[in-house]
Amino acid sequence: MxxxxxxxxxxxxxxxxxxxxxxxxxxxxxxxxxxxxxxxxxxxxxxxxxxxxxxxxxxxxxxxxxxxxxxxxxxxxxxxxxxxxxxxxxxxxxxxxxxxxxxxxxxxxxxxxxxxPIAAMVVYDMLIAQGRLAAGEWLLITGISSGVGVTALQLAKTLGARVIGTSGSARKLAALERLGLDAGLHTRAPDFHEAVMAATGGRGADLIVDIAGGSIFGECLRSLAFEGRLAAVGALDGVREARLDLAALHARRLMIFGVSSKGYGPEQRRRIVQGVVDRILPLYASGRLTxxxxxxxxxxxxxxxxxxxxxxxxxxxxxxxxx
Structure with missing residues (x-):
């Protein structure tokens, strides 16, 4: 073969x-x-x-x-x-x-x-299993035009969340409005905190999915709401280290978690797959998502x-x- x-x-x-x-x-x-x-x-x-x-x-x-x-x-x-x-x-x-x-x-x-398969498992893990995204909450996705980013946008809208996305392409952000993107931020730089606060009425994002990487980690942390959650997913920028503001972490009761299957054993993978089968695939089977x-x-x-x-x-x- x-x-x-x-x-x-x-x-x-x-x-x-x-x-x-x-x-x-x-x-x-x-x-x-x-x-x-x-x-x-x-x-x-x-x-x-x-x-x-x-x-x-x-x-x-x-x-x-x-x-x-x-x-x-x-x-x-x-x-x-x-x-x-x-x-x-x-x-x-x-x-x-x-x-x-x-x-x-x-x-x-x-x-x-x-x-x-990969996008659905990652998105289930970061939005549902760990991220606990609820209807009415604000989700920020950095690097939203990736396969995982677009899948996260689609699923978040079915959960009733409101979505902000960053991208270096205004064209891509405009296209994603048709999939329900509530606010598109045209940037790859760590300069979006004020725009996120403005979009959310001063609240901040309840959940942030950081696909871009360590270069914007600090800006993501600043952009979280009280008791917000930050999912570290990718490193498109190649930066795998960042400073952590412990004072903000403590005072605002923030949670940071990683999303990766590298350390998973068969039972953990089975659990994620079953979550996808139960919660995500029916949306595609019914035609609600494509x-x-x-x-x-x-x-x-x-x-x-x-x-x-x-x-x-x-x-x-x-x-x-x-x-």
């Missing part, structure tokens, strides 16, 4: 195709014929931290049809349409652990299904998909696979 790998050469990510043996599903695993896979900025950032020239398998989420199920892979069986987190997703076939797999809602296409896809590329044009992501022109998710 074919599998796509990437290597860093002269600061450029180059895609290569290899022929590798077809994997066999072990206990609790599903062998899936991949129809589409989502591209995630985090794996590109990780690739740029690897030694130049070292090949790295690509893809951490996929959607496809179960070809063969290993022992104890219930409730899935051959022929089922599934999506989920996995390794080496940009290949003809991939292995999914059954506890990471979710049934694809009937109305979703393969690219739409591939756009959901995955926001920027572009879909054929697998053979994965190089172009990466160039699109690194150009920062995307609005929503970039996917590779079948139409």
């Amino acid at each position: 074919r599998a796509h790998t990437a290597r860093l050469v002269d600061d450029r990510i180059l895609i290569e195709t290899q022929d590798i043996p077809l994997p066999e599903p072990g206990p609790g695993q599903l062998l899936v014929r991949v129809h589409a896979a989502g591209l995630n900025r985090g794996e590109l950032l990780s690739l740029r931290q690897q030694p130049p020239g070292e090949p790295v398998v690509l893809g951490i989420e996929a959607a496809g049809e179960v070809v063969r199920a290993g022992a104890d892979a219930r409730p899935f069986r051959a022929g089922d349409r599934v999506m989920g987190r996995c390794r080496a997703a940009f290949a003809d076939y991939a292995l999914l652990d059954a506890h990471d797999a979710m049934a694809v809602p009937e109305r979703l296409s393969w690219p739409q299904a591939a756009a959901l 995955p926001a896809i920027d572009r879909t590329y054929p697998f053979d044009e994965l190089q172009d998909a990466i160039a699109r992501m690194e150009s920062n022109e995307q609005l929503g998710k970039i996917v590779a696979g079948e139409a």
Whole structure:
């Protein structure tokens, strides 16, 4: 079967195709014929931290049809349409652990299904499981035009929240107004505190999702309401350290939490997946929500998909696979 790998050469990510043996599903695993896979900025950032020239398998989420199920892979069986987190997703076939797999809602296409797993799990974790976002509250999303950012906007509106978003693109902010964005702040700098306070009537944001990174951490903290929550999700700016104002943390009873699945074991991942199945997928199954896809590329044009992501022109998710 074919599998796509990437290597860093002269600061450029180059895609290569290899022929590798077809994997066999072990206990609790599903062998899936991949129809589409989502591209995630985090794996590109990780690739740029690897030694130049070292090949790295690509893809951490996929959607496809179960070809063969290993022992104890219930409730899935051959022929089922599934999506989920996995390794080496940009290949003809991939292995999914059954506890990471979710049934694809009937109305979703393969690219739409591939756009959901990572974003849906992250958004469930930061808005519902940890963030406890409630109707009427204010949510601020920094770097809102990313796949996770747009998914967070969509879900927050179904929860009855009001949403502020920051972006370096006025065009993207205008487009997101159609998805319910209440206030768009055209900035990438740590200069939005006054605008957030003005939009919220002096209250501040009840929950902030910081996708941008450490360069604006202090401004996020300043922009929180009393008993506000700050979700540290990404670091698009590459800044992974920031000063913490302990006086503000204490006096305003703030909460800061991280959102990452890196330290998760199977039981923790199973719990997040079940939360997505129970709380988020019904919104897509009913048509109330539709995955926001920027572009879909054929697998053979994965190089172009990466160039699109690194150009920062995307609005929503970039996917590779079948139409």
